Amino acid sequence: MKRKLFAATCVAALTAALAACGDDGSGSAGGGNPDSLTVWLMDGSAPQEWIDELNAAFEQEHGVEVNVETQQWDGIQDRLTTALSEDGTVDVLEIGNTQTVGFANTGGLADLGEFAEEPWSPNMLESGQVDGTLYALPWYGANRVVIYDRSLWEEAGARVPTTREEWIEALELIDENTEAEPIYLPGQSYYVLGGFIADEGGSFAVQEGDEWRGALASPEGEAGMDFYAQLQAFSSSPTDNDEASPQQSTEVVPNQDIASWIGLGWEAAGAVAAIEEAGEQADFGYFPIPGPTADELGHVFLGGSNLAVNERAGNPEMAREWLRMATSQEWAQRYVDANGDGVVPNRTDVTAEPEPGSFAEAMVASAEVGFLPPLTTGWANVETVPNPIKEMMTAVLNGEDYASAAEEADAEVTTRINRE
Incomplete structure (x- = not known):
């Protein structure tokens, strides 16, 4: 890895x-x-x-x-x-x-x-x-969970959500009632996107016989990307970076008023350490990524x-x-x-x-709806730079038509994933 x-x-x-x-x-x-x-x-x-x-x-x-x-x-x-x-x-x-x-x-x-x-x-x-x-x-x-600043959420009157709709409503309250960025979400956090697509019953790619093909150009893929775009609209992050560029946990969150972000356990610990090193106190809470309904949590890688x-x-x-x-x-x-x-x-x-x-409580709760990328040798080829899924995300967030961007990404995913 x-x-x-x-x-x-x-x-x-x-x-x-x-x-x-x-x-x-x-x-x-x-x-x-x-x-x-x-x-x-x-x-x-x-x-x-x-x-x-x-x-x-x-x-x-x-x-x-x-x-x-x-x-x-x-x-x-x-x-x-x-x-x-x-x-x-x-x-x-x-x-x-x-x-x-x-x-x-x-x-x-x-x-x-x-x-x-x-x-x-x-x-x-x-x-x-x-x-x-x-x-x-x-x-x-x-797996990832949502990490949020308790004091900022309290100031905004926002509550921990149990559905996607409630999540958006909470971010709107934060946007209206505080000076903080409601959520920090880079444009290319593609495993977060993968969870939203999995929520809809879709996947990055599907197997057909001995071959694989990209599956982003689908109603499930479009619905997942649409929700990602709704969240990303609350973020001031560029559309062409991921969570490591810059590192969200140590370079972004400790230095800006960020009300929430999506991260792993080591990132949460890193953010706490960086905030404390700066002489301040972290006040983080954690909740699982919500699903479309309260019946099931959102899928996570x-x-x-x-x-x-x-x-x-x-x-x-x-x-x-x-x-x-x-x-x-x-x-x-x-x-x-x-x-x-x-x-x-x-x-x-x-x-x-x-x-x-704790972070662990939210993480373990989500594990039952964990998903994996296509388990095939060629998947590593898809994730190499330039990653076609990331490029599609940036294109769509910048206003390009989803169907055309997804078809282009699928063609590249299909070529790469079937190459040993």
């Missing part, structure tokens, strides 16, 4: 404030020793205490030393490609959930069908499967990571045993607890009981 390719979904940074253990990310130690195991985890994905306790328990039970090597998201796609083409470089590896299908299709990941009957979270399990075969196990998920075994692992038997322990009910529960309920659990028998009013 290389940031250049997956800027909107790189949710491992959700726990960026938590330290991971390991080396400098070079991955030079390698595997292949029957008395040791090499595990690659991404920077910030797991608290060091959890890793230390897990590996101590594993070593005591199996007599095998576990070497955890911390990897950086930047450049991980290339490092994984190299590692999976060599014997014994790494045994167990963390993979972004949108990456898994690509590496499985190259033959780099081992078949993990023996784990299929575990009570995995259904939404998260989908990203680890290819043609009915399980190649990676869910580890954690995370469910990002996260999976754990897989290298097909060319030096110690495949112990790799599976480590995976079995790490994703078991006991250790999955410990992982959720160690993260302070800041992640969506990977299993249905793991409970997350976040504090009332």
Whole structure:
């Protein structure tokens, strides 16, 4: 889930404030020793205490030393490609959930069908499967929520909404009764758009036989974009930038009167830290993205990571045993607890009981209506610069006819997504 390719979904940074253990990310130690195991985890994905306790328990039970090597998201796609083409470089590896299908299709990941009957979270399990075969196990998920300034909403007389209509009404009150920007929403937050399209029953692309085609030029796509445009009209953000350019959590929100914005947990934490560093106090509240009706919350992109075994692992038997322990009910529960309920659990028998009013409470509530982008190798091609979905969004927000902009984007999406 290389940031250049997956800027909107790189949710491992959700726990960026938590330290991971390991080396400098070079991955030079390698595997292949029957008395040791090499595990690659991404920077910030797991608290060091959890890793230390897990590996101590594993070593005591199996007599095998576990070497955890911390990897950086930047450049991980290339490092994984190299590692999976060599014997014994790494045994167990963390993979972004949108990456898994690509590496499985190259033959780099081992078949993990023996784990299929575990009570995995259904939404998260989908990203680890290819043609009915399980190649990676869910580890954690995370999604966006609405982050709002309590004092500004109170000043405006706005209430937390339960529907899209109520959301717009709240933003109108803020616009009328305060000097604040009602919502900061960049023109190209395309995974937010994806949720609105999913609310309508649509998708970025659909599969037809062995091929995929762009599906933006549809009533569902137009309805999703129409609502996005309604929200974006309350924002002073340019129409040609995304949430990372500039970084909304640390460069925009702490320096402007922003009444609300849509972000991930690590962004909320970053904004709080930046505001406090400036000598002020953050007063954030959180609520799930509302749906068209109060019956169901709005769909959200469910990002996260999976754990897989290298097909060319030096110690495949112990790799599976480590995976079995790490994703078991006991250790999955410990992982959720160690993260302070800041992640969506990977299993249905793991409970997350976040504090009332917390970011985690809003996030976990939305997880049941999480969506994923098309799970195919070619999706990474769609997300490369220039991203045709982002370009379509800017064109429409700037006044271009939706149908023509969507047809142009669909043609490019179709070309890219079917290219390996």
